[in-house]
Amino acid sequence: MKSGEMNLGEKKKLVILIAVMVMLVGGASLLYAKLGDRVDMPGLVAQESVEEVSDVSGTSEENAEPQEPAPDFTVYDTEGQPHKLSDFRGKPVIVGSRPDERGVVCTCSYEARKFGVHSAMPSRTAYARCPHGIFVRPRMEIYQAVSRQIFEIFSQFTPYVEGVSVDEAYLDISGSHHLFGGKENLVRQLRRRIFELAGITASVGVANNRLLAKLGSEDAKPDGMTIMPEGREEIIAFLAPRALKDLWGVGKKTSELLSSFGFHTCADVQQCEVQALERVLGSRMARQIREYAFGIASDSV
Numbered sequence: 001m002k003s004g005e006m007n008l009g010e011k012k013k014l015v016i017l018i019a020v021m022v023m024l025v026g027g028a029s030l031l032y033a034k035l036g037d038r039v040d041m042p043g044l045v046a047q048e049s050v051e052e053v054s055d056v057s058g059t060s061e062e063n064a065e066p067q068e069p070a071p072d073f074t075v076y077d078t079e080g081q082p083h084k085l086s087d088f089r090g091k092p093v094i095v096g097s098r099p100d101e102r103g104v105v106c107t108c109s110y111e112a113r114k115f116g117v118h119s120a121m122p123s124r125t126a127y128a129r130c131p132h133g134i135f136v137r138p139r140m141e142i143y144q145a146v147s148r149q150i151f152e153i154f155s156q157f158t159p160y161v162e163g164v165s166v167d168e169a170y171l172d173i174s175g176s177h178h179l180f181g182g183k184e185n186l187v188r189q190l191r192r193r194i195f196e197l198a199g200i201t202a203s204v205g206v207a208n209n210r211l212l213a214k215l216g217s218e219d220a221k222p223d224g225m226t227i228m229p230e231g232r233e234e235i236i237a238f239l240a241p242r243a244l245k246d247l248w249g250v251g252k253k254t255s256e257l258l259s260s261f262g263f264h265t266c267a268d269v270q271q272c273e274v275q276a277l278e279r280v281l282g283s284r285m286a287r288q289i290r291e292y293a294f295g296i297a298s299d300s301v
Contacts, residue, residue, distance in 0.1 A: 099127030
């Protein structure tokens with residue numbers, strides 16, 4: 001079956017994936033919940049919030065509307081020493097266990113990721129890669145409290161909210177975006193409200209199904225909005241150069257297996273006969289991955 005024969009269907013849903021707490025615990029922006037005048041929150045780094053809208057060509061436009069500065073807070077590192085939150089701006093912050101303890105990294109700032117630090121990595125390894133990193137302990141009770149607040153904001157824009165975790169949610173805005181002046185205006189208002197009420201940035205992907213919304217949200221990190229293509233040919237072209245590991249169900253081992261047979265990108269799968277893929281993955285998984293490579297996925301929220 002060739003790419004031109006794949007039926008993408010008539011998808012009418014409009015789904016967005018919003019990742020908010022990733023920026024919170026990852027240290028890319030400042031959190032201030034309505035929890036009092038002063039909150040001890042380790043692992044958070046302040047930065048200016050920039051409103052961005054990206055199209056499928058990768059371009060973006062900035063929102064010139066200035067953001068109000070968020071208040072400074074006290075943060076405690078793994079040694080129990082207090083710091084001003086603003087002291088951590090732009091620095092490699094690593095949330096998790098101390099490097100001399102048995103434990104792992106929960107998450108880290110983008111500055112730490114530049115040194116190869118990532119979640120689930122042993123803290124000792126993180127220290128070896130980034131010895132000048134600032135290690136702070138997580139405070140899940142704070143993250144969960146703010147997550148509940150953010151989900152309340154979601155419900156103000158649509159009743160159809162599917163929480164993926166403490167830091168992500170899918171929203172079906174098919175029946176409500178016109179009430180806010182269209183999908184882009186809805187997302188702008190939602191992101192602005194999240195920042196104004198909770199001081200958190202949000203990356204948002206807008207698409208006709210959850211798979212594309214997820215990919216759009218990843219492209220929008222750490223603080224932006226990506227509007228995914230809607231036309232059949234545009235979706236195929238957008239996905240073609242992407243690595244297969246970006247798709248649902250393609251983990252490290254599956255990705256390595258596919259690569260060993262010459263399947264590296266979505267284009268490789270789009271252009272092959274489905275039988276060739278079935279010989280590698282089996283019938284069920286091959287057909288699922290093939291659908292994903294064409295941007296076909298459940299849009300139910």
